[in-house]
Every structure is written in structure tokens, then in C-alpha cells.
Amino acid sequence: MNPVVRLKGVGKWYGSHRIIEGLDLAVEKGEVVGIVGPSGIGKTTLLRLLAGLERPCSGEIVRSPGRIGYVFQETRLLPWRTALSNIVLPLLAAGFSGEKARRTALKYMRLMGLSGFEDCFPSQLSGGMVRRVSLSRAFAVRPEILILDEPFTGLDPENKDSMKEILGKIIKERPVTVFCVTHYPGDLESLATRRLSFSSPSRIQ
Amino acid sequence: MKPNPKGPQKPAESSLDPGSRRKIFTFLGLLLLVMVWQIASMIAGRLAVAAPLETFRALLGLVSSGEFQRHFWISLRRILAGILIGGMAGFVLGILAGLKKEVRHLLEPLRWTAMSIPPVTVLVLAMLMLGLGSVMVVFVASVLLAPIIYINTVKGMDLVDRRLVELAGIYRFPVWMRIRHVYIPALGAPLAAGMIQVVCSGVRVVVLAELMGAGRGMGAALSDAGTNLDIPTLFAWILLSVLLVAVFEYLVLRPVQHYMERWNRP
Numbered sequence: 514m515n516p517v518v519r520l521k522g523v524g525k526w527y528g529s530h531r532i533i534e535g536l537d538l539a540v541e542k543g544e545v546v547g548i549v550g551p552s553g554i555g556k557t558t559l560l561r562l563l564a565g566l567e568r569p570c571s572g573e574i575v576r577s578p579g580r581i582g583y584v585f586q587e588t589r590l591l592p593w594r595t596a597l598s599n600i601v602l603p604l605l606a607a608g609f610s611g612e613k614a615r616r617t618a619l620k621y622m623r624l625m626g627l628s629g630f631e632d633c634f635p636s637q638l639s640g641g642m643v644r645r646v647s648l649s650r651a652f653a654v655r656p657e658i659l660i661l662d663e664p665f666t667g668l669d670p671e672n673k674d675s676m677k678e679i680l681g682k683i684i685k686e687r688p689v690t691v692f693c694v695t696h697y698p699g700d701l702e703s704l705a706t707r708r709l710s711f712s713s714p715s716r717i718q
Numbered sequence: 719m720k721p722n723p724k725g726p727q728k729p730a731e732s733s734l735d736p737g738s739r740r741k742i743f744t745f746l747g748l749l750l751l752v753m754v755w756q757i758a759s760m761i762a763g764r765l766a767v768a769a770p771l772e773t774f775r776a777l778l779g780l781v782s783s784g785e786f787q788r789h790f791w792i793s794l795r796r797i798l799a800g801i802l803i804g805g806m807a808g809f810v811l812g813i814l815a816g817l818k819k820e821v822r823h824l825l826e827p828l829r830w831t832a833m834s835i836p837p838v839t840v841l842v843l844a845m846l847m848l849g850l851g852s853v854m855v856v857f858v859a860s861v862l863l864a865p866i867i868y869i870n871t872v873k874g875m876d877l878v879d880r881r882l883v884e885l886a887g888i889y890r891f892p893v894w895m896r897i898r899h900v901y902i903p904a905l906g907a908p909l910a911a912g913m914i915q916v917v918c919s920g921v922r923v924v925v926l927a928e929l930m931g932a933g934r935g936m937g938a939a940l941s942d943a944g945t946n947l948d949i950p951t952l953f954a955w956i957l958l959s960v961l962l963v964a965v966f967e968y969l970v971l972r973p974v975q976h977y978m979e980r981w982n983r984p
Contacts, residue, residue, distance in 0.1 A: 566884055581888055589885045593903040593981040602899055603889035634981040654889065 517542050517579075517658060517690045518563060522572035525558055532558045536572070540707075542657075543688030547701040550711030556694040557586065559709075560660050563692055579657025580607060586662045588647040590635040596642075597622065597631035600650045607654050621649035624679060626672075640667045648676060652683055659683075661693040665700055673700075680704065768953040776950035777957060785939065790958065793936040796852055797924045797962075800859025801916055807860065808867030809909075813897060815868070816875020825868075832865045837923060845931045855927040855935070862923050863916050870912030874905035906978040910971065917966045921959050 516539040525533040532555040540546055548556050561567040562574060564581055590599045597618055604614035622628060625645040635643050644667050651659060665673045681704055683689065693701055698708070734742070752770050759767040768776070780786040815822035841858050848854040878901055886896045928937025936955050943952035 564888060566888070580890075583885075583888045585881070585885070587881070589881055591882060591885075591899060591903070593906075593978075594899065602891070602895065606889050606891045606895055636982060650889075 515577075516540055517544075517577045519575045520562075520572065521575075523562065523569045523574060524571035525555070525562060525567065526570050533562070533569075538709075540690055540692075542690055543684075544707055545684060545691040545693070545701065545705045546707045546709060547698065547705035548692060548694045548709045548711065549696070549698050552696075554711040556711055557662055559711075560662050560692060560694060563658070564660055577657060580654050581658050581660060582651030582654050582656030583660045584647050584651045584662060584664045586666070588635075588643050590643060590646055590650075592635050595632050595634055596627060596638065596646045599635070599646055600653050603650055603654050617653050618649070621653045622646075625649050626675070641669060641672055644668055645672070645676070648679075652679070655687070656689060659689050659691045659693075661691065663694055663696065665695070677704070765947070765949060768950040772950040773953040773957055776948075776954040780951065780954055780958075786958075789934055789936050789939040789955075792852070792934050793924055793928065794962070796855045796859065796928070796935065797920045799856045800863055800924060801920045803856065804860035804863030804920075805867045805913070805916060808864040808869075809871050811864075812868045812871025812875065813901065815872050816878075816901070822872065829865055829868060832861060833869075837862055837926065841927055841930055844927075850931040850933070852932070855924055855932055858927045859920055859923045863920055866916050866919060867909070867912050870908045870915075871905060874908035875901065877908070878904040903978070903981075906975070910975040910978070913971055914967055917971065918963050921963050925959055 518538070518540045520536050520538040523533060523536040523538075524531070536559075548559065550556055558567065560583075562569055563576070564583055565574075565576070590596075591602070594602065597615070600618035600621060601614045604617055605611065609617065619631070622631060625648065627642060627645055627649065630638060630642060635646070638646070644664070648664060651661070665676060668676060677700070680691075684691065684704065691704075693705070695701060755767070755770050759769040764772070777786075811821075811825060815825055837858075840861055844854045844858045844861075848857055882900050882904070883896070886900050891899070924935070925937040925940065928935035929941045930937075932938050936959060940952060940955040943949075943955060
């Protein structure tokens with residue numbers, strides 16, 4: 514089976530500060546990779562490399578050309594678009610028709626407990642709700658690779674459990690490769706098929 | 719010194735809401751302007767500065783005689799055409815320059831030239847090339863207004879949140895979607911500032927161009943009033959151009975700005 518993502522001797526550094534060094538990794542379709550480690554060690558940089566937002570300084574990254582769903586640490590909603598529109602736009606960009614994009618977005622909003630807030634702007638929503646819109650957007654595009662950077666931050670325990678349940682369902686429904694950075698290894702205990710532990714640039718296990 | 723049992727005194731708070739305060743102070747500013755105008759006409763004499771009341775009477779005379787209609791609408795059309803052509807050119811080039819550094823470097827010499835060349839020079843050259851009339855006036859207005867919108871657009875493009883641009887990249891927004899949903903909304907504030915500047919300059923430039931090279935329009939009427947030493951009529955046309963800018967700003971630009979920034983209100 515061809516891996517969805519393959520990293521060969523990947524290194525990344527800013528000036529003399531080495532973030533990642535000689536990383537080799539092959540991830541198959543449907544794998545859920547939990548990435549753990551202390552702050553500032555390079556976990557987000559690895560996600561950015563995987564998404565193609567940064568280029569490696571050494572080595573190479575080969576990724577299948579499928580769609581990516583990305584939940585950024587700081588949510589990144591378009592502040593001038595409503596919650597619904599924030600989910601609809603990536604669907605339109607992915608080639609969904611207007612009606613199908615709207616139906617899909619509404620389905621995910623309902624699933625995330627956001628019904629009734631479709632026409633609210635991000636500034637009118639709570640932090641937890643904004644996080645759920647961001648998750649809805651990433652799930653709704655039916656990605657081949659789902660990149661989650663501390664996706665459950667800012668959610669109360671009840672919502673956190675519900676989001677994990679939804680993520681579990683999505684993974685079960687169709688094979689999606691997930692890379693998830695979290696400070697709390699327990700967040701992905703039941704879902705992760707592999708765990709990458711960052712302790713220092715040269716020590717990724 | 720004994721401490722005040724009621725604690726430190728707070729400054730008295732006004733019972734007026736910010737909107738009413740703004741209206742009251744704007745009205746007071748207008749009143750002050752009219753007073754200064756009246757005093758100036760008394761000091762300089764009515765042959766140099768017409769009094770506010772005389773100007774108002776001359777304005778009513780212009781409307782009742784049909785002179786207003788004869789000159790005002792043609793000027794308005796020229797102003798709108800100049801703003802539209804110059805604004806669109808500045809906006810499109812500003813977007814391209816914001817997206818591609820090479821385009822920005824390519825356009826820099828043109829921008830320096832357009833911004834540093836005196837308006838009168840552009841006017842004289844346009845008169846030589848295009849002759850007198852509407853085409854020349856609109857051309858001059860477009861050439862002089864385009865750099866204002868261009869600069870504001872480029873500045874706005876530099877301030878667009880790079881994280882949102884990355885987001886558009888991740889979700890593979892096509893170029894038109896990036897421009898429409900990421901760049902244009904982010905350009906709202908600098909563009910609104912640029913538009914106010916463009917409207918003010920547009921009125922000034924068109925009036926100047928008409929004054930020198932058109933048979934009709936507010937500038938031409940202003941020139942006639944000056945030649946005939948009809949100072950109240952001259953001031954009536956000046957007042958009309960000021961009112962035109964105010965109408966544009968308060969009835970068109972502010973509501974548009976208010977709508978564009980609706981997402982930023984709780």
C-alpha cells in the first residue's frame with residue numbers, strides 16, 4: 514500500500530535554531546497519528562510542513578494530492594463571514610454546488626450543536642463555538658488528510674467528549690489520515706493508531 | 719488632609735450617547751464655520767468674500783433660473799465617471815501590485831510620476847491632447863485619482879492577515895474567491911479612507927479642469943462668476959461643491975462603510 518504521506522530525512526531550522534532534524538515517516542491511509550510533546554518543540558512546524566505551508570530545509574515530503582482539512586491553533590475563521598459561510602466557502606472551493614455546500618455545512622453545524630447560530634459572525638460567538646465552527650469546516654470538506662493543531666483547546670469537558678466522538682465517527686465512516694497535536698495524550702487515547710513523541714529536535718520517537 | 723469619605727470623585731459623565739454628542743459637535747463646528755465666514759466677509763469686504771446670507775440667496779437664484787441644473791448635473795456625471803474610471807484602475811492595479819511584488823516594482827515609476835506631476839501640468843497636457851470638454855475633464859480626474867486608490871489598496875493588501883491567506887491556500891480557494899472573500903473585505907478600512915480622499919479630490923479636480931477647459935459645468939460657471947465679479951454666485955458654486963462632497967460622504971460612503979464593517983460590531 515502506498516503511504517498517504519512520506520517524509521524522508523526532513524529537517525527544518527530557522528537560522529541556527531534546529532526544529533526538526535532527519536525525520537523519516539510513512540503514514541498509511543486511515544492512520545491516526547497523535548503528536549505529543551512540550552510547547553515550542555516543533556509540533557506545529559511539523560503540521561505546517563505536512564500541509565505544505567512551510568518547505569523543509571532538508572529532505573523531502575511526498576503527499577497524496579487529496580484535500581486537506583486543517584484546524585489551526587487559533588481557529589482562523591474569516592471574521593467578516595457568518596459561521597455558516599465560513600463552512601460553505603471551502604466546500605464551494607472544493608467543487609460542491611451551492612445547494613450541496615449549504616446542506617453539508619448545515620449538517621455539520623447541527624452535529625456540532627451550532628444550530629441557530631448560522632448567521633452569527635465569529636465575533637458574536639463564544640470561543641468554544643468558534644472552535645466548533647473551525648472543526649466543522651475541516652470535517653465538512655471530506656478531507657483525505659485531517660490536520661488538527663490542539664483541536665480541543667477551549668472546549669468544556671462535555672463538548673470535548675462530544676467532538677472526540679464525532680471525530681471517531683468520521684474516521685469510522687471513511688478512512689481519513691489524521692495528524693493531531695495535543696498537549697494531553699489522553700485526548701486521543703481511543704483514536705490514535707500511532708504516537709509521535711517530541712522531546713528534542715533529534716529525538717522524535 | 720482628611721480623606722474624602724465618599725472616595726475619589728469621578729468626573730461627571732455626560733448623559734448623552736456618543737451619536738448625539740457627535741451630531742451636536744458637528745453642528746457646533748458648522749455654526750463656527752459660518753460665523754468665521756461672516757466675520758471674514760465683514761473684514762475683507764463683500765467684493766472679496768460674499769456673506770453667508772447673500773451666498774444662500776444667490777444659490778436659490780441659481781436653482782430658480784435653471785443655471786444650477788445646466789451646470790451641476792454635467793459636473794456630477796464627470797465626477798462620477800472620473801471616480802469610477804480612476805478608482806477602478808487604481809483598485810485593480812493595487813490588487814495586482816499587492817499580489818505580485820514584480821507588478822508593484824514595475825508600477826512604482828508610474829506612481830511617482832502620477833503623484834508628483836502638478837495637476838495643472840496634467841490639465842494642460844490633456845487639453846493639448848484631447849481638446850476641451852468632458853473627455854478631457856474625465857481623463858484628468860481619472861489620472862489624478864487613480865494613484866490615491868492605488869496607494870490605499872496596496873497598503874491594505876500589505877495589512878491583510880497572512881494567516882487568512884494561508885487558510886485560503888489550505889482550502890484551495892481559487893484566485894477570484896481569495897480576492898472576493900479574503901482581500902476585498904480586509905481592504906474595507908483603507909479603501910473607505912481612500913474613497914473619502916478620492917471624492918474630495920474628484921470634486922476639486924473636475925472643478926479645476928472645467929474652470930480651465932470646459933464650456934459647461936460648475937468650474938465653468940465659477941469662472942464666469944469670477945469674470946463678472948459676481949461674488950455671491952461664485953461663493954454659491956463653492957458652497958455647492960462643498961455640499962456635494964458632504965452628500966457623497968454622509969449618504970453614500972458612510973453607509974457603505976457601515977455595512978462593510980457590520981461583522982465587527984458585537
